[in-house]
Amino acid sequence: MRKNCTSLQEKLIKEEAEKSAAVESLVKEREARLDIERSHTTLSEDLGRTEREIQSANQKISSLNEMYKRLQEYITSLQQYNGKLHTELSSVEDELKRVEKEKATAAENIAMLRGQLTLSISSQEEATKQKDDLASEVYSMRGELKQVRDDRDCQLSRAQTLNADLMKLKESRENSSIELDSLTLKANELKEKTSLKENQIKALQEKLAAAEKKLQVTDISVFETRTEFEGQKKFVDELQRRLEDTEFKLIEGERLRKKLHNTILELKGNIRVFCRVRPLLSDESRSTEGKIFSYPTSMEASGRGIDLSQNGQKHSFTFDKVFIQDVSQEEIFVEVSQLVQSALDGYKVCIFAYGQTGSGKTYTMMGKPGHPDEKGLIPRSLEQIFQTKQSQQPQGWKYEMQVSMLEIYNETIRDLLSTNRSSYDATRLENGTPGKQYTIKHDANGNTQVSDLTVVDVHSAKEVAFLLNQAANSRSVGKTQMNEQSSRSHFVFTLRIYGVNESTDQQVQGVLNLIDLAGSERLSKSGSTGDRLKETQAINKSLSSLSDVIFALAKKEDHVPFRNSKLTYLLQPCLGGDSKTLMFVNISPDPSSVGESLCSLRFASRVNACEIGTPRRQTNGRATDSRLRYC
Known part of the structure; x- marks a missing residue:
């Protein structure tokens, strides 16, 4: 029994060591996951390179569509295979549960054996026999356990690999769909830009043709412009000469105006006489019996003659101008x-x-x-x-x-x-x-x-x-x-x-x-x-x-x-x-x-x-x- 207990303890120690090894394997799996994330980063960088290669994307769209179909088929097969793996994984998990139960049972047995150690001295010989049996059984069980663990690790690694592949496929599918959408949009934008550029090119070509025609017309009109410029220059010179003549004539005209103006005044007389009769005032009008002035209307005396009546006698006078009573100051100044x-x-x-x-x-x-x-x-x-x-x-x-x-x-x-x-x-x-x-x-x-x-x-x-x-x-x-x-x-x-x-x-x-x-x-x-x-x-x-x-x-x-x-x-x-x-x-x-x-x-x-x-x-x-x- 002691030997059996010792062996069981050694078995437990080995199991704990195996457990630590399993933990180490889990750490390695985490590192593997980190490597996968790094690869994902690499994929994102590759995606960036793919974006920079937009010019060649138009040629790859068709191949990506075919790949997308193949990927869909491959994804369906992977999903089927993943289902099988899930079923196998569940069976392995059940086996692990059973082993854990056996481990718990073994722990209980060890406790019972420790309690029965004192009782098992008497049955040491039987235990020795049982030890041999148990040793063989433990050996077989270790083999089975090792086999189960190997199978479990293999299944786990396989499951993890499949899960990683599945995630990669999902991500690549999503990235591919996003990339496909962006590429489609960019392709449409490139098509629109291409059409716009083509229209601009056509417009520029038309403008170039028109400019060439205008250049030809301009070349033709340059000579005409030069000829016209020379004609305009001659015309300006002629206008300048005429302007000088006009200014001279203006000065001469002003001189002539002054001469004629003076001659007119001389003809009118160098000493002239105007007669102005003021209006009657209010106090004068009340005492007035009759008008003492009258103005002849004949052609010779109209506007120039005035008659004064005194004691029934009429006195006639003629001047250069006679202003009657209601004439305004402005009218008088016109004559002056x-x-x-x-x-x-x-x-x-x-x-x-x-x-x-x-x-x-x-x-x-x-x-x-x-x-x-x-x-x-x-x-x-x-x-x-x-x-x-x-x-x-x-x-x-x-x-x-x-x-x-x-x-x-x-x-x-x-x-x-x-x-x-x-x-x-x-x-x-x-x-x-x-x-x-x-x-x-x-x-x-x-x-x-x-x-x-x-x-x-x-x-x-x-x-x-x-x-x-x-x-x-x-x-x-x-x-x-x-x-x-x-x-x-x-x-x-x-x-x-x-x-x-x-x-x-x-x-x-x-x-x-x-x-x-x-x-x-x-x-x-x-x-x-x-x-x-x-x-x-x-x-x-x-x-x-x-x-x-x-x-x-x-x-x-x-x-x-x-x-x-x-x-x-x-x-x-x-x-x-x-x-x-x-x-x-x-x-x-x-x-x-x-x-x-x-x-x-x-x-x-x-x-x-x-x-x-x-x-x-x-x-x-x-x-x-x-x-x-x-x-």
């Missing part, structure tokens, strides 16, 4: 604008308003402040001059302009633009002696200068408007029975124009004198006393001197009394033939002023009958006769 243009052309121009107090002289010259539609001749003339200055810049003309304003009050010249206004009142007549003297001088070219007079450079009509407002605030006015706000002095506005044309080296010097004379009035009607009486006497004296000068010019006397008053001496170039002169005679329609109106019309008629010399145009600092062609 040509004279204003002459100042820009280099002539001296003088426009002055004459008439009794309250006849509308200041309204004609200055207009009504704050009413743009009722601007007078002075602001409208300035607007025209600055607009023309702007329009002639493209022709090469550049102008510089200077403004001065003065008044003649009680035969004393006053500077209306003087900045030293604080001592202005102190310079008035003191004990019959003026505080500051201004001297009038005429040079050989007929230019008039007033010593110490303020002269301001101006660049826009707004600047001149500001100066006019300053002068209007400084002008001497007073109240009489004939006018609430009567001008008690002669107002003289002078604009000197210096023009240079750099392209033609032409220079002009023009002067525009705009004069608002003080109103003539009878002492019996004005009711002036004191200072107003002296003012009225001085005004009437200067206007009488003006009448004397006009009469002397009309009779062509050798001596003309220009120096009898400051007014006539200042106007000497305008009245003596060195200027284009226009006189506005302003008439009141009030029947109570019919006597003064008749005197004004008679004086204007004498002025209109005067024949003065030809005005001269200032070019390059020299005066030239307007009848000569100027450069």
Whole structure:
């Protein structure tokens, strides 16, 4: 029994060793599985190579389809074989269970034998016999066990191999299907790209053919273009020559325009007279018994004639233009604008308003402040001059302009633009002696200068408007029975124009004198006393001197009394033939002023009958006769 027990212990030790060996075999199987996973990685790398070989995939698709069919058949056979292996594996597992049961039984027997060891001494001999039997039996059992284990290991390895092959096949099938799908998609994409490329190639071929045709056409048209370019170049040269001729003709045309413009004004008369009848005022209309003025409608006198009725007697007068009561300021300026243009052309121009107090002289010259539609001749003339200055810049003309304003009050010249206004009142007549003297001088070219007079450079009509407002605030006015706000002095506005044309080296010097004379009035009607009486006497004296000068010019006397008053001496170039002169005679329609109106019309008629010399145009600092062609 002891020997049997020992042998059984050795058998158990061997079985444990075999068990450890089986564990080692399991570890080896795990390593084999790792090797399989590495091979799977290798397969994935091979798959990557397969993806890089997409270009050859189109040729392998058919073979892969056949392989896929074979694989399916092989998979079915493997599945059948796997079923057989599963059945054999189950039988082997049953055998293993039986051996384990026998092992458990043997362990129980060993325990029983150990308990019976003390009892088995007596039966040692029997045990020896049994030992031999058991030894033989153990030997046979070991052989059987070894055989079973070998079969089990073989079956296990086979089962594992089959399982691995099955997994590989499944994976390869899945990979093959995925690869097949991707290859199919890529093949379709390649087909689409191929078709697109073919279409692009066709389009490019068509474009190439069209480009070749265009190139041929271009080669043909290059010569035509060169020929056309040479023709265009000749045409441009011809246009350039014509442009130069046109510019020359434009300059000549401007010269001719100025010459014809001056000729027209000369034909109209170098001293012209316009007559304007102001509208009746509200207080005058209530006392009016009948109209004292009428206007002939004959062809010769229409627009130029005016008839005055006094005490049943009719007096007829004819002037260059007669403006009836409802005429607008704009219509009047249209008739004057040509004279204003002459100042820009280099002539001296003088426009002055004459008439009794309250006849509308200041309204004609200055207009009504704050009413743009009722601007007078002075602001409208300035607007025209600055607009023309702007329009002639493209022709090469550049102008510089200077403004001065003065008044003649009680035969004393006053500077209306003087900045030293604080001592202005102190310079008035003191004990019959003026505080500051201004001297009038005429040079050989007929230019008039007033010593110490303020002269301001101006660049826009707004600047001149500001100066006019300053002068209007400084002008001497007073109240009489004939006018609430009567001008008690002669107002003289002078604009000197210096023009240079750099392209033609032409220079002009023009002067525009705009004069608002003080109103003539009878002492019996004005009711002036004191200072107003002296003012009225001085005004009437200067206007009488003006009448004397006009009469002397009309009779062509050798001596003309220009120096009898400051007014006539200042106007000497305008009245003596060195200027284009226009006189506005302003008439009141009030029947109570019919006597003064008749005197004004008679004086204007004498002025209109005067024949003065030809005005001269200032070019390059020299005066030239307007009848000569100027450069």
